[in-house]
Amino acid sequence: MNRSESTSPFPGSGTPRRSDATRGAIVAAARERFATDGYERATIRAIARDANIDPSMVMRYYGNKEGLFAAAVAIDLRLPDMSGADRRQDAGRILVEHFLDMWENNEVLTALLRVGVTNQAGAERMQDILREQLLPVAQQVCPDPEQVPARAALMASQLLGLALTRYVLRIPPAMGLTRAQIVAWLAPTIQRYLTASNP
Amino acid sequence: MNRSESTSPFPGSGTPRRSDATRGAIVAAARERFATDGYERATIRAIARDANIDPSMVMRYYGNKEGLFAAAVAIDLRLPDMSGADRRQDAGRILVEHFLDMWENNEVLTALLRVGVTNQAGAERMQDILREQLLPVAQQVCPDPEQVPARAALMASQLLGLALTRYVLRIPPAMGLTRAQIVAWLAPTIQRYLTASNP
DNA sequence: AGGGCATGTCAACGATTGTTGGCAAACAGA
């Protein structure tokens, strides 16, 4: 069995390998290219050039381009726990602030959004993240379990819409909004989508 | 001067040409391909095959791929006039309903959103549309002219976010929402973004 | 010290892409 065929990109999780530095450089370059260029225009050759290695190394370590994308875009939204009545009535503000922190410090989110729009596998990955990470949070806040998926979808539409206009399309007036303004405007929206009674 | 070098795709606007049928087939096929595949994966060869003509015809009539995209994606949101106090206090509902009609009957909008995310020219086109079509509507509804760009950006974030999750990413719970549900949830949001006093 | 495996480079492959120029046929105006 060839130990090096594993695709785990990080040292510390599993047996450390001599090539971990190279693997790290590859996924780092891949993240950047996928974020700025999207899936199709982010070429393996350009990623390899950024990582200062040969393109064939990418193939050896990650199999193919899809494998590289899967390894480079591993997303954990680190959503805070929303149990407790005090947090529940502040859920809108907390979630909006958390999302802003995430998007401004994590280029992987931009990469996933860019790829998800033009790539089927990317779109499915986004669906997974919403189902496994966003939906549980909605479940903690929303009263009626049956309405949770719809409310989570509404929340996602507003939060992803903000990310789309501000970080991907880079629409000037959306970029001009201050953090405080965004929180002040969007927090009540999210709060209402999660907790308001059926309109 | 070669009359056929014009890129006007439709008969009726300008001198009719013998090749107008072909031109129409090309832009129709282009719209569909750009909508489903995005810019990079929509190949000129595939578009030409759909239109039952030779790829070189696309080049002759539209110069290059960018020219074809520009000719295929001409967007008029046909936003209703929002003057009048009665319409102004119903702006949220009217706009949400109008956007749903547009997105469900016009594949060009999906095409532009898909392309705008991965293509610089597409993103700039979206900015133009927002500035020239969405901003004036916000101006009719919003009291303070200085706040119009920010309010239009907020409205765009929610409306584009809905289109993103529902028509592009096709997230199941977002697709499961009925038209009535969407209007009921989003109309107050848009109304507030446009008319509420500074939060 | 030596055998085996991991790491890395190099060159090339087949496929596909946007794009171009030449040539045949159909049409339009005289």
Next chain:
DNA sequence: TCTGTTTGCCAACAATCGTTGACATGCCCT
């Protein structure tokens, strides 16, 4: 009817893509 233009197809181009296999170098274990 004749001439020039428009329409269309065909073949090919240069570039680039993801991907592969051969080969050299270095590290690790016994």
